[in-house]
Amino acid sequence: MTGPPCWNALGLGSTAMFAVTLVYNTRRSGEFQLGGRRFLLRRVYFPEQPTAEWFIVDLLQHHDMAGVGLSVLREGLVATLRSGRWNRMRLRKMAETYGTKATLALVDEALLETEASAA
Secondary structure, eight states, rough: BSHHHHHHHHOOOOOOOOEEEEEESSSEEEEEEEEEEEEEEOOOOOOOOOOOOHHHHHHHHTHHHHTOOHHHHHHHHHHHHHHOOSSSSHHHHHHHHSSSSSHHHHHHHHHHHHHHOOO
């Protein structure tokens, strides 16, 4: 499961809410009602054990669904990287593996900008 509860917990500036639960899976896409709850299933490539760094990439990829601009997310990412909150190498790897070229470029820019404070 992913979406607003996971994205908002990152502290990057997202405060989204959905009426449905967003679930990534490997079999089907669509909106389903199970046990009286609505789920939006999406076939998406994701790690078996998602890390916080993967959820960052997921949020950057779906910022429009979260209703937050990339500039706000970038500022939040830079701030949290400066505080040492994320594993920099894992974040880069998640962006490289699961993100678009634009997402990877944004992550690389944020990492570069905060490189001096990490050393």
